Amino acid sequence: MNTSTATQRIRIFDTTLRDGEQSPGCSMTPPQKLVMARALAELGVDAIETGFPASSQSDREAMALIGAEVHEPVLAVLSRCLPGDIETSLKALEAASRPRLHLFLSTSPLHREHKLRMNKEQVLESVRTHVEMARRHIDDIEFSAEDATRTELDFLAEVVGVAIAAGATSINLPDTVGFTTPDEIREMFRHLIETVPGAKDVVFSAHCHNDLGLAVANSLAAIEGGARQVEGSINGIGERAGNCAIEEIVMALKVRNAFYGFDTSIDTRRIVPTSQLLSRLVGMPVQRNKAVVGSNAFAHESGIHQHGMLRHRGTYEIMRPQDVGWPDTQMVLGRHSGRAAVEARLRALGYWLDEDELGTVFEQFKAMCEKQRVVTDADLQSLMQDDSSGSGYRLASMTVSDAGHRASATVELSDPDGNRVTETVEGDGPVDALFSALAAATGVDLTLESYQVHSVGLGTDARGEASLSVQYEGEEYEGTGTSKDVIEASALAWLDVANRLLRQRQGTPAGGEVAAA
Known part of the structure; x- marks a missing residue:
């Protein structure tokens, strides 16, 4: 895909504090949101969506706390296309050094009929009226066509054209229910950017949900179609199956930079600490096999894999654990591990054995694996010692x-x-x-x-x-x-x-x- 030697930058719009917090069981207090916002700023995100001020006093308090301390990223709040919402949101944004108002309105036939009870003309008029209303008070306006991927393409083009003409500076085309595929979303972005008047003067953004497990793939495809901002959350939290996981999209662009030709402003070494902070704040553990931030993401138990890793890291790892904030690769010793991994771990613990001694210990190791899932350093030390002296409490x-x-x-x-x-x-x-x-x-x-x-x-x-x-x-x-x-x-x-x-x-x-x- 990369046809140029120059790397372009994709903006990262973090919605952990808004869409992410809407995930059942993941609500945060205003002080907790402030702690998370500080971490997101240190991570290097371009924009932080702090909440939905019209929905709760808590979100208004959080915006005030965050605005007083976090100044580098853009701070955005979500608002429906309603005068009261816009007024409340603009007041909340007074605390921000770099404010953005994020307006949204549904556009798909299903939403128009059953949610809005509006026809196409009414939707277009609402977009025009409310974007113009907001633009009289604030310069940075993002408009989202909710359920864009299930909207008729010709009508979606009309909506986008009206929003741009009314003053929107960013256009977000969400895959609200995680329904689309990479080919479909790539073509949607490409077509709109090429055909809608004024499209090349604004930033197009992708906001993909993960209902079919395609959020990251669809976000990458949107970039291929011309999107230059990706919206997501830490650990992929969010409504239902969640959002595009920021750690995954960022590392996909970094590891496959030669293919995509894009990078981000994220300090990737802060990814794991930020992930773990969020997990503690909301009490939702990260699944072990989660890409990048899961505890097994750089762990190897298979003897074949461990042997390869001992010879050359690149055999089974495409990125260094240190680059995302893990201390190192983990060689997990269990029943799938081979002699080479056990010997390497024993040497790290200070035990150098000849072949016969290693053979005896390896047999004892295998017997231990039949009784427990993982063999730890303490277990290995117990095999090497006649008593527990020096092994701790x-x-x-x-x-x-x-x-x-x-x-x-x-x-x-x-x-x-x-x-x-x-x-x-x-x-x-x-x-x-x-x-x-x-x-x-x-x-x-x-x-x-x-x-x-x-x-x-x-x-x-x-x-x-x-x-x-x-x-x-x-x-x-x-x-x-x-x-x-x-x-x-x-x-x-x-x-x-x-x-x-x-x-x-x-x-x-x-x-x-x-x-x-």
Whole structure:
């Protein structure tokens, strides 16, 4: 596709705080929106849609907070083609250094008949009237033809022409219900940009939903058709199946720059931290196999893949994990792993074995894989040592009770020297009491940022897996633990981080998940 050596820039319009927040369970308070807006500005997005002021007081408060602190990106708000909405939105935008009013009106036959109860002439008149009304007060106006991809192409051309003539500076053609295909949306943009008067003087934008899993593909096709702005959200959150995932569209343009010839202003090293921040704010974990930001995006367990990766990273990775904010590739050891990966990990832990020794340990490793899904550094160390000396704190026993107004937890740990340490602490709930008791026993005080538990496996073989994110001395750490009991899994996840920090203090290799003694 690239016919020029010069790279052009695609504008990134982030709607995490508006369309993304509309995803069930993802609502944010105004202070949370401010935190996210700061992160989006650091990420380098060109525009942030902060909300829909006419819909709630919360969105108006969020716009005021964000406008007072975030000055570099364009700040946009959404508005229906209604005088009251426009007035409310313009007032909210007074806080913005670079304001944009985002007007929208449905255009498809289905929406005209059942949602608007308007005919074509009434739709055209509404677009003309309200864009002109807004333009008298603000220069930067984006107009969206809602459900554009299911609108008759000749009528859509009329709508776009009226919006441009009335003063719109950006034209958004949303695939509102994720219905279109790449060929269709490419042709739609190409035709309108080539035929509508004034089209080459405005920016065309794509806003694709993911109902058929085509949001990113359709956004790329829209770029091929002439769109120069893409709208999306972090982690792809949004209505129903979500929006075009910003991290995916940005990395597609970056990795395939030689083909597309476009780039963005995004600092890609900020992608993963921004994704993880959003996940914590809304309490929605990212699926492990999610492109770019999922925990498995740069993880390899297959022996064939691991062997290739050890020889040359490019065999199975098309981008570096560090370029999107991950610390490194993960070689996950499990039943699909081969000798080369196990040997490489043992060497990283300081163990150099001859062929016979490696063969013995590899057999023990395979036997361990039949009992558990993942083999961690701590597991490998246990294979190499006759006892647990130096391997950190291990959970010997625990009791958690939640009677009355305060919960209580008692933990007994085996310390690195083999001594027993027991602490009993009360807390606001069983988990708070448990983590406080572990902190007292180990002397490691962690600030909990997020905490999740879920089931791994089916039936009687199912195990609880706990994952948490904590702050320690200004740095963020993550830990995981698995057990038949979710409370024990939570304790193991906490000890996973604590033992790693203790080993770092001692200058020894950082291990992984700890096991119950």
